[in-house]
Structures are given as C-alpha cells and as structure tokens.
Amino acid sequence: SQTIHQWPATLVQPVGSPLSLECTVEGTSNPNLYWYRQAAGRGLQLLFYSVGIGQISSEVPQNLSASRPQDRQFILSSKKLLLSDSGFYLCAWSHLGARANEQYFGPGTRLTVT
Amino acid sequence: RKEVEQDPGPFNVPEGATVAFNCTYSNSASQSFFWYRQDCRKEPKLLMSVYSSGNEDGRFTAQLNRASQYISLLIRDSKLSDSATYLCVARVNNNAGNMLTFGGGTRLMVKP
Numbered sequence: 001s002q003t004i005h006q007w008p009a010t011l012v013q014p015v016g017s018p019l020s021l022e023c024t025v026e027g028t029s030n031p032n033l034y035w036y037r038q039a040a041g042r043g044l045q046l047l048f049y050s051v052g053i054g055q056i057s058s059e060v061p062q063n064l065s066a067s068r069p070q071d072r073q074f075i076l077s078s079k080k081l082l083l084s085d086s087g088f089y090l091c092a093w094s095h096l097g098a099r100a101n102e103q104y105f106g107p108g109t110r111l112t113v114t
Numbered sequence: 115r116k117e118v119e120q121d122p123g124p125f126n127v128p129e130g131a132t133v134a135f136n137c138t139y140s141n142s143a144s145q146s147f148f149w150y151r152q153d154c155r156k157e158p159k160l161l162m163s164v165y166s167s168g169n170e171d172g173r174f175t176a177q178l179n180r181a182s183q184y185i186s187l188l189i190r191d192s193k194l195s196d197s198a199t200y201l202c203v204a205r206v207n208n209n210a211g212n213m214l215t216f217g218g219g220t221r222l223m224v225k226p
Binding site for chain 1: 146148155156157158159160163201205213214216217218219
C-alpha cells in the first residue's frame with residue numbers, strides 16, 4: 001500500500017530564516033505530487049504540483065519554491081520566510097495519467113513564523 | 115466568486131440526526147467530485163467520490179446535479195465521531211491531469 005510522509009510535523013521559525021519541508025511517497029511510482037497551504041480557518045490553496053522529476057509548476061506567485069530531485073521526493077523551500085507564510089503545509093500525491101483522480105494527503109507540517 | 119462554495123457552518127446536530135451539506139461549483143468543465151473529511155489539525159482524508167448517478171457508502175450518500183452545478187452529502191444516524199470539517203472538491207482535467215479545487219469546508223458538530 002502507498003504511504004506518504006512529511007517532516008517535520010511542527011516548526012517555529014523567525015521571519016527571514018530559510019525553510020525546507022520534505023515529503024516522500026512509498027509504494028507507488030511516477031506519482032503526481034502537490035504542495036498545499038491551509039491558513040488558519042481557511043481552505044486549501046495549491047502552491048505547486050509536479051508530474052515528474054525536475055518538473056514543477058507554480059500556481060501562486062510567492063517567495064516559496066519547490067523541487068523534485070527524485071521520483072518520490074518533493075521539497076518545499078524558502079530563502080526568507082515572511083509572517084504570512086505561517087500555515088499548515090500539506091503534501092499530496094495522486095496516480096499519474098488516466099488514473100489521476102483522488103489525491104491522498106500526508107500528515108502535514110504546521111509552520112509558525114514569528 | 116469562489117470556484118467551490120460551501121456553507122462554513124457550524125452545523126450543530128444531536129446524535130442520530132440526519133444532516134445534509136450542499137456545495138456549488140462554478141466551473142462547468144469540472145469532471146469529478148469528491149468529499150473529504152478533515153479532523154481538527156489533521157490532514158484531509160478522502161471520504162467518498164461523487165458519481166453522476168449518486169452513490170452511497172453506509173450512512174453517507176453523495177449526489178451530483180450537473181445542471182445546477184451542485185453536490186450534496188447526506189449523513190444519516192449521525193455519530194459523535196462524525197464531528198469534523200467536510201470539504202467539497204471539484205476536479206478539472208488539464209495538462210497536469212488532476213487539479214483539485216477545494217471548498218472552504220463545512221464544519222459539523224454532533225452533540226450527545
């Protein structure tokens with residue numbers, strides 16, 4: 001069966017510090033991968049998606065970036081965090097192509113920028 | 115206008131009650147629909163897909179009305195454990211093959 005991991009689970013970082021969140025998927029090959037952010041009391045906002053190694057599409061302009069160095073690894077980064085970057089960051093995967101329907105989420109990283 | 119709109123609630127219902135949530139979507143090109151459940155401070159989890167003919171999974175029934183562009187979720191015999199936020203989701207096929215748009219969620223609180 002497929003599993004998705006994210007770490008760290010929680011993070012408190014000062015404004016201006018760098019960020020690196022990691023997501024890995026097990027039990028599947030060539031997944032679509034996604035990064036979402038959920039601000040307190042708000043809906044999910046898609047930040048990035050990837051259909052393959054090195055292929056990243058951004059949905060929202062911001063000071064965040066994403067990379068996919070391996071098939072089942074997705075990394076979210078920032079060089080300098082802003083207060084507005086606080087939120088619940090969720091990684092998700094789905095099957096590629098015709099089977100790409102439901103998305104499955106990791107446990108998330110709760111980021112507080114102080 | 116949001117692409118997927120839901121009443122944020124909260125819906126406060128007693129145990130055993132039947133409760134229904136509606137959701138509307140604005141993109142007529144939406145092809146697939148889902149309901150996810152999100153517990154407090156947890157990740158969303160897929161509850162059920164929504165099929166054109168309507169579908170049922172135990173106490174949960176989902177319906178789709180393409181003409182009016184709305185989706186519904188009916189929960190019968192509510193349990194305390196049903197307390198959560200329910201997210202309505204629409205999918206539009208594009209180059210990425212799987213772009214989901216999430217509603218803001220409807221919060222359900224089931225009371226003893």
